[in-house]
Amino acid sequence: MAIRPALRTVRRRKPAALPAVVLLGALSGTLALTSCSDPGASAASGGQPATTAARNGVVYNTSPDQQRVRVGKDAAAAAEVPALIGKDGKLTVATTAGAIPLSFHATDDKTPIGVEVDLAQLVADKLGLELDVQVTSWENWPLKTQSGDFEAVFSNVGINAARVKLFDFSSYRAAYMGFEAKKSSTYNIKGSDDISGLKISVGSGTNQEKILIAWNKELEAKGKAPAVLQYYSSDADTILALSSGRTDLNLAPYPSVTYRENTRDDLKVVGKVNAGWPSETLVAATTLKGNGLAPAITDALNSAIKDGSYAKVLDRWGLSEEALPESRTFTEANFGTGPAGKTETGKTQ
Known part of the structure; x- marks a missing residue:
């Protein structure tokens, strides 16, 4: 039986531009879902097909x-x-x-x-x-x-x-990152304006997080609501939250989100961004x-x-x-x- 991770709110109010952040699940020795993850998930185990x-x-x-x-x-x-x-x-x-x-x-x-x-x-x-x-x-x-x-x-x-x-x-x-959402959603993420007010899961200390924090600063500079960043302790918890509607989007390495789009019936890719935004990078x-x-x-x-x-x-x-x-x-x-x-x-x- 899936257990919903504990929820606590973390308020970071030192720089005014930082987004509201919600922390879900205790972060353990491995980071939450990634890359520039990749970190923190387990793979297909527990009786899954080969x-x-x-x-x-x-x-x-x-x-x-x-x-x-x-x-x-x-x-x-x-x-x-x-x-x-x-x-x-x-x-x-x-x-x-x-x-x-x-x-x-x-x-x-x-x-x-x-x-x-x-x-x-x-x-x-x-x-x-x-x-x-x-x-x-x-x-x-x-x-x-x-x-x-x-x-x-x-x-x-x-x-x-x-x-x-x-x-x-x-x-x-x-090196690219992908936004994923429920298949029934109508999101089309191209920039900061498209994430205003949404709940987005992201890995701690990742390039995804860096991009979202920068986009939230852009939103706050425009007087718009920032996205609420949510952190989970495992890949399974992250995807469960997304599929159940507790988050609106997940930002993760593009290969991983396209894998899920092609192997699940409930998720789809709704945006793509270079991992080095606002510039470019390569995996090495x-x-x-x-x-x-x-x-x-x-x-x-x-x-x-x-x-x-x-x-x-x-x-x-x-x-x-x-x-x-x-x-x-x-x-x-x-x-x-x-x-x-x-x-x-x-x-x-």
């Missing part, structure tokens, strides 16, 4: 037996792996296992799967390393990557001006700044793009529209140039 046929033609395999797309070693990319990282023969990758089809737990409720894990597998293969996937919470990956516990993060992380001060990036996917593999691993990952990704395995992975999870023509390495030194030159601050998660 495959799901979606209306977009994709058959999602959610079993532990993934039969992933595998590739051979790329000697040139493998030669770039720093000796200290490659000496144990493993690539230790962090992911948050928070949202289908990005990164989530399989039907055994313990095996991390999804497009993020599949792409990490391609990179590990190309670098001649064994993939070691470690599930962590969204708030923990930065510190654990800085401490050396994780060598790379594949978890819908967006490139931004704050992060390039601490990390290097290898881009691999476009994240590594410790200056440790030399990012160029090797970038070359591994480009090798996978060239041989077609990258496209096969995205097709497998229904994400071909987010494919990039090439991977690029982004650091503090070159941030703001090239295809991601419009990238701004904020989180994709």
Whole structure:
């Protein structure tokens, strides 16, 4: 039986422009539904079928037996792996296992799967390393990557001006957020005016939250009612609140909202926004700044793009529209140039 999370109101009135915020459910070690989530959900478990046929033609395999797309070693990319990282023969990758089809737990409720894990597998293969996937919470990956516990993060992380001060990036996917609502709704979300007075669920500390807070400031500057932001402790609670009408909208990573639109009968996508709003961003593999691993990952990704395995992975999870023509390495030194030159601050998660 579903239990409605406890409700308490949190009033934040320091800066006048901040929105009214309602907190639902105690936030635990994992964050509320995301990305630039992705954090905080469990996957299809508890007796769910091992495959799901979606209306977009994709058959999602959610079993532990993934039969992933595998590739051979790329000697040139493998030669770039720093000796200290490659000496144990493993690539230790962090992911948050928070949202289908990005990164989530399989039907055994313990095996991390999804497009993020599949792409990490391609990179590990190309670098001649064994993939070691470690599930962590969204708030923990930065510190654990800085401490050396994780060598790379594949978890819908967006490139931004704050992060390039601490990390290097290898881009691999476009980054968008989607608004979802009940299928019976008539919402068409294009900007701040369209969310005035609505109740919107969002992940804490995510780029979604950053966008909504900025939009609320715009609304308050116009004398309009801000949206009420609601935070839930799990993906299941978030979607239950949306489907039952306790919230009007949910803002989450576009791959996740389109997955639900294509596999459920009660929800639909009603808006799309770049995760780096008001600018643009990209999703990227994240590594410790200056440790030399990012160029090797970038070359591994480009090798996978060239041989077609990258496209096969995205097709497998229904994400071909987010494919990039090439991977690029982004650091503090070159941030703001090239295809991601419009990238701004904020989180994709």
